Amino acid sequence: MADSAQVAELLEHEEKKSLESREFGFWVYLMTDAIIFALLFASYVVLSKNSAAGPTSNDLFDLGHTAGETVLLLVSSLTFGLATIAMAAGQSGRVVQWLFVTLLLGLGFLAMEMVEFYGMIAKGAGPGTSGFLSAFFTLVGTHGLHVAFGSLGICVMIGQVLIKGLTLPVRSRLLRLGLFWHFLDIVWIGIFSVVYLPGVM
Amino acid sequence: MDHSTERNLSTYLTGFALAVILTAIPFALVWGGLLTGPAVYVVIAVAAVIQVLVHLVFFLHLNLKSTPAENLFFLVFAAVLIFIMVGGSLWIMMDLHHRMM
Numbered sequence: 409m410a411d412s413a414q415v416a417e418l419l420e421h422e423e424k425k426s427l428e429s430r431e432f433g434f435w436v437y438l439m440t441d442a443i444i445f446a447l448l449f450a451s452y453v454v455l456s457k458n459s460a461a462g463p464t465s466n467d468l469f470d471l472g473h474t475a476g477e478t479v480l481l482l483v484s485s486l487t488f489g490l491a492t493i494a495m496a497a498g499q500s501g502r503v504v505q506w507l508f509v510t511l512l513l514g515l516g517f518l519a520m521e522m523v524e525f526y527g528m529i530a531k532g533a534g535p536g537t538s539g540f541l542s543a544f545f546t547l548v549g550t551h552g553l554h555v556a557f558g559s560l561g562i563c564v565m566i567g568q569v570l571i572k573g574l575t576l577p578v579r580s581r582l583l584r585l586g587l588f589w590h591f592l593d594i595v596w597i598g599i600f601s602v603v604y605l606p607g608v609m
Numbered sequence: 610m611d612h613s614t615e616r617n618l619s620t621y622l623t624g625f626a627l628a629v630i631l632t633a634i635p636f637a638l639v640w641g642g643l644l645t646g647p648a649v650y651v652v653i654a655v656a657a658v659i660q661v662l663v664h665l666v667f668f669l670h671l672n673l674k675s676t677p678a679e680n681l682f683f684l685v686f687a688a689v690l691i692f693i694m695v696g697g698s699l700w701i702m703m704d705l706h707h708r709m710m
Contacts, residue, residue, distance in 0.1 A: 435680050439684060447695065485668055493621070591669075597661055
């Protein structure tokens with residue numbers, strides 16, 4: 409009897425340790441991703457004035473649209489935080505509700521970005537037009553792709569919480585997805601500060 | 610349990626309020642055209658850096674006590690790499706641009 413209890417305790421300890429090392433590994437991934445984004449930012453800054461006699465950032469950017477995207481992403485960071493709080497309190501129903509709200513906000517952000525991209529391409533300002541537009545679509549598109557994968561991750565985690573409940577591995581995955589989601593909001597701060605705000609001045 | 614949950618909520622709400630303020634300041638400046646010239650860039654840059662720190666502390670819960678040392682170490686390492694690569698690229702390209710004029 410005592411033996412099996414000891415074994416169970418040992419197993420739980422090992423599981424915790426393995427989850428901790430995964431959290432560290434995910435953190436390392438996020439930092440390398442930050443380096444990728446930093447270099448895309450650098451390319452954008454270098455190329456941002458090279459519009460090749462085509463449309464410039466002043467003609468294309470709409471600050472109201474950008475403000476809308478910013479609000480969606482910032483509120484989605486808050487709602488993911490609320491899901492994390494519900495997780496700490498063990499309320500799996502609340503977790504699913506807040507994750508669903510976060511998912512809707514993320515999809516809303518993606519829809520707005522799609523509208524913006526299609527509008528620009530329709531105006532003849534596609535990624536092939538100039539160095540400025542190549543760098544713009546690479547930087548903002550890479551961020552959008554990350555948000556799309558994050559939304560997919562939220563769908564998966566909603567399923568896992570519903571089917572498996574708030575077990576130790578599910579909690580750890582949800583925390584890691586939260587890190588990813590908040591990280592994307594940080595990258596967006598860089599995008600509106602480096603791309604959109606200086607672009608319309 | 611209840612107490613820590615409460616504190617957590619206020620952490621998120623504080624971070625959210627600060628983030629809204631730090632987003633509104635640069636947008637309002639650019640929209641209203643209140644400032645011109647290099648001062649606007651300085652305000653945008655300062656607001657962005659402060660907002661990144663706000664997100665790291667209030668949303669990612671980074672702090673010097675409970676965050677594992679290796680995570681902080683890696684964050685600083687990435688920051689140094691970014692500083693060298695981005696700073697170096699911009700320096701070289703701006704210099705080149707200047708000489709080509």
